[in-house]
Amino acid sequence: MSDMREQVLQVAGDLTQARGFNGFSYIDLSDAVGIKTSSIHYYFKKKDDLAVALIERQRKIVGEKLAAIDTAQMSPQASLQALGDLFKSFITGRQDNFCLCGMLAAEFAAMNDAARAALKAYFDDVRGWLAGQFVRLDPATTPDQAQAKALGFIGALEGVLLIARLEKNPALIDQAIAPFLHP
Numbered sequence: 001m002s003d004m005r006e007q008v009l010q011v012a013g014d015l016t017q018a019r020g021f022n023g024f025s026y027i028d029l030s031d032a033v034g035i036k037t038s039s040i041h042y043y044f045k046k047k048d049d050l051a052v053a054l055i056e057r058q059r060k061i062v063g064e065k066l067a068a069i070d071t072a073q074m075s076p077q078a079s080l081q082a083l084g085d086l087f088k089s090f091i092t093g094r095q096d097n098f099c100l101c102g103m104l105a106a107e108f109a110a111m112n113d114a115a116r117a118a119l120k121a122y123f124d125d126v127r128g129w130l131a132g133q134f135v136r137l138d139p140a141t142t143p144d145q146a147q148a149k150a151l152g153f154i155g156a157l158e159g160v161l162l163i164a165r166l167e168k169n170p171a172l173i174d175q176a177i178a179p180f181l182h183p
Contacts, residue, residue, distance in 0.1 A: 004041045008033055009057055017090065017097040017116065019037055021051060021107050048112040055118040058100045059125060062086070066129045076137035077181045080153070081129070084177045087157045088170045102158045120170055125155055153180050 011032045015024040026047070030037045044050040069082045090099045101122050108116060131149035135141050141149070160176035162167075 001026060002043075004033075004039070005034065008035075008040055008043055009050075009053060010117065013054055013058070015079055015098055016054060016103055017100050020045075020103055021054075022110060051111055051115040052118050055104060055115060055122055059118070059122040062122070064126060066126075076133045077117075078117050079136075080130075080177065080181055081174075083126075084173050087161060088164075088173045091165050092159065092170045099158060099161055102161060105158075123154065127151060130154060149180065155179065156180070 008029065012029055014023075015028065015032065026037045026040050027153065035041070039105070040050075043072065044053060062153055064088055066083070069079050075098065087099060091097050101119060104111070104119055105123070111119070126149065126151040130153050131143070133144035134146040134149040134153075135143075156176045160172050162174040
């Protein structure tokens with residue numbers, strides 16, 4: 001991947017986290033990156049293409065972080081806390097940021113089918129990983145129960161992120177996930 005394409009993705013991700021995907025234009029992006037809008041169109045013909053690329057990039061980044069957690073062979077509680085810490089990092093030290101894919105999910109209705117599919121795949125990955133952690137936490141957990149707990153956990157994370165962002169208090173994330181760590 002070219003350095004300029006990666007820089008455009010980084011800035012577009014930052015703008016999405018702060019303003020939402022529909023809260024910026026290619027002109028805003030070109031001003032922030034310091035290139036012409038035609039250069040952005042070279043990498044991403046349509047804004048929908050940019051959305052898909054952002055989601056795929058975030059899916060890869062988060063997937064690598066989840067794999068690193070697995071490689072570290074942490075307890076299930078520590079693994080769940082590590083994911084909570086990742087979500088905390090989305091807003092820690094950043095004014096008005098939010099989870100990239102959470103922000104995009106809020107704009108789901110305005111996305112094309114490819115972006116919707118990519119976003120669903122991202123959340124399926126995270127929920128699948130979470131379900132595995134809940135089975136590790138309690139081996140008697142059925143697959144349906146694990147999926148329900150995973151949905152509750154990701155829902156709690158995304159929901160508390162809204163309040164933590166509003167109150168500028170990332171510590172609220174720990175409070176929201178604590179009940180999941182000690183069943």
